[in-house]
Amino acid sequence: MTAESGSRQATGWEEAGRSAAPMINNYFAVAVVSSDPRAAAEVALGMARAESRHRRTVVGDLVGDLAPLSELVQSEDPHGISDSFLYGISLSSIGREVPNEKNLVVMLSGTEPVFDEEIIANRRWERLAAGFGEVGALLILVAQADSPGLDALLDRLNGVVLVKDAELPAAPEALVLARVAAPARLTVHRAKPEIAAPTPAPQPWVRRHIWPITGVAIILAAGAVGSLGYFTRTPATAKPNPAVAKTPVIALAETLFVAPPVNPEDASSAAAFSVEVVAANTAEAANLELRRIGGALPSATITPVPIGTERATWYKLVAGAFPERRQADSLLSSLRAAKMLDDSSGSVIHAPLALLVDSLPSQSGINAELKKTIDSYSTRGINLYALIQRDGGARLYSGAFERTEQAGGLLKALRASGVKPVLVYRTGLAP
Structure with missing residues (x-):
């Protein structure tokens, strides 16, 4: 080569x-x-x-x-x-x-x-x-x-x-x-042979984005941050009726890969229904709403979810974790009745998945221990909610998702904070 x-x-x-x-x-x-x-x-x-x-x-x-x-x-x-x-x-x-x-x-x-x-x-x-x-x-x-x-x-x-x-x-x-x-x-696309009229000499194809030249001192070498394009080719000579360049057919990249839930056996008993209280286009706005009314919301969590073809991230304040839809409907009605939401705000969503961050064994005074543990994570900027399990223990979750791939953004953020959550079907009841 x-x-x-x-x-x-x-x-x-x-x-x-x-x-x-x-x-x-x-x-x-x-x-x-x-x-x-x-x-x-x-x-x-x-x-x-x-x-x-x-x-x-x-x-x-x-x-x-x-x-x-x-x-x-x-x-x-x-x-x-x-x-x-x-x-x-x-x-x-x-x-x-x-x-x-x-x-x-x-x-x-x-x-x-x-x-x-x-x-x-x-x-x-x-x-x-x-x-x-x-x-x-x-x-x-x-x-x-x-x-x-x-x-x-x-x-x-x-x-x-x-x-x-x-x-x-x-x-x-x-x-x-x-x-x-x-x-x-x-896939190779070629020009149709019946087109015989000469065409103007093609201009060399280059990306229109020219990055500014800056010095980057890294351990390996200092170099200019810049490039004229990706797989750029310039013909040596201009010819009439040139064949169309080979164009790779590439599927759109998927979102961040997230491993499937580790407890598929719990899918049928998952606490799958919640209320979406608000969706904000910034984390700050969602957290402001959480601070304003979060104390009155059961199992409240902020869930970042990519939306639309541009994969723009919206931050949803989600409350409640119920095995039956009627329970989520009841929560939504009570929030509207208390004027925490107006009559057209909020909706019941199906969100059986969450990221499991921690757990506590069954013990006396578990609620006090839960508060201590959740507060400890909160000081690190990690907001969790707890659900009590059938054995009396508790699991601490973050987020609430309808589909596996939606958990990628929050998974990335939690890993960056030093924890190693796993995706699960969330189970249990609010304490």
């Missing part, structure tokens, strides 16, 4: 990675993991090329000699990640700029095997990830699904993009930011 490899035709996996890139644009350190390392590398490359349009992006090989990455750069220096972690070679010396792609850097695996727990699970990744976040850059690490120390690595990063595989047994609690199940299908 020559230095021109930066402009090679993308593969289906690479295009699938490009499609999924919006799922990581709020993160600064992610792993792309698969039992098929080449597929993972190509997905990582697609994501990196998309993200490098607006920030410095570095892709690292934690598998070893991954061709999709090594073919991008030419260098007689074999040193890479293993040499940095084992022998202290500086990271700035192992970063390779990808030719013709101004904002993309590759870190090769190095002279020693990188498939090593001492490297993969190293706490240094946590410091490096934080450094990327501080300067607004992105680190993408490509790893194999059975890598030693993978669970520790993912704990030090923002999360994982899972390629091809449905599950990740080596790190079952890892936050899955996106799932890329299959390569994108590439």
Whole structure:
């Protein structure tokens, strides 16, 4: 592969990675993991090329000699990640700029095997990830699904993009930011042969967005944050009747992947009905309403939910958690009767899902202990509500959702606060 490899035709996996890139644009350190390392590398490359349009992006090989990455750069220096972690070679010396792609850097695996727990699970990744976040850059690490120390690595990063595989047994609690199940299908559209009239020479296609040039001092290298486009091609000569460029057909990226509820057996007995009190377009407005009337609402929670094709986030104040709709209807009627809602405000919703954050065993004086626990989380900016279980214990939840994928935004926020919630069918009654 020559230095021109930066402009090679993308593969289906690479295009699938490009499609999924919006799922990581709020993160600064992610792993792309698969039992098929080449597929993972190509997905990582697609994501990196998309993200490098607006920030410095570095892709690292934690598998070893991954061709999709090594073919991008030419260098007689074999040193890479293993040499940095084992022998202290500086990271700035192992970063390779990808030719013709101004904002993309590759870190090769190095002279020693990188498939090593001492490297993969190293706490240094946590410091490096934080450094990327501080300067607004992105680190993408490509790893194999059975890598030693993978669970520790993912704990030090923002999360994982899972390629091809449905599950990740080596790190079952890892936050899955996106799932890329299959390569994108590439379709070639050609000009109709009966059109014979010559056409004007085509203008080179470029993105119209030209990013300002800024210096970014990151651990690997200082570079300009800027790019002229994604998979840009400029014809060498103008020809009449040119064939239409190959256009990849890419499905829209899904929302943040959320694992299904861990207790499907509770679906039929879930506390599935609630009252949507208000929907606000800012978290501040929803929290203001919660502070105003939350004390009079049972099981009140703020639920961020993406709405519409633009995935704009709205913040819903939801109250109550009931197994029967008539109970939610009764709550709505009482809120209107008390003038907390006017006659046209509020609605009963079906929201059987929630994020389980904590639990308390059955004990005397459980209400006092619940208040203490909820207040403790509140000081960290985490608002929870409790439902008492059949055994007398309690579960502490956040949010209320109709569908699994709606929980992605809140799951992300809670993980960023240092807790590891799981999606469940919520059960129990308000204390």
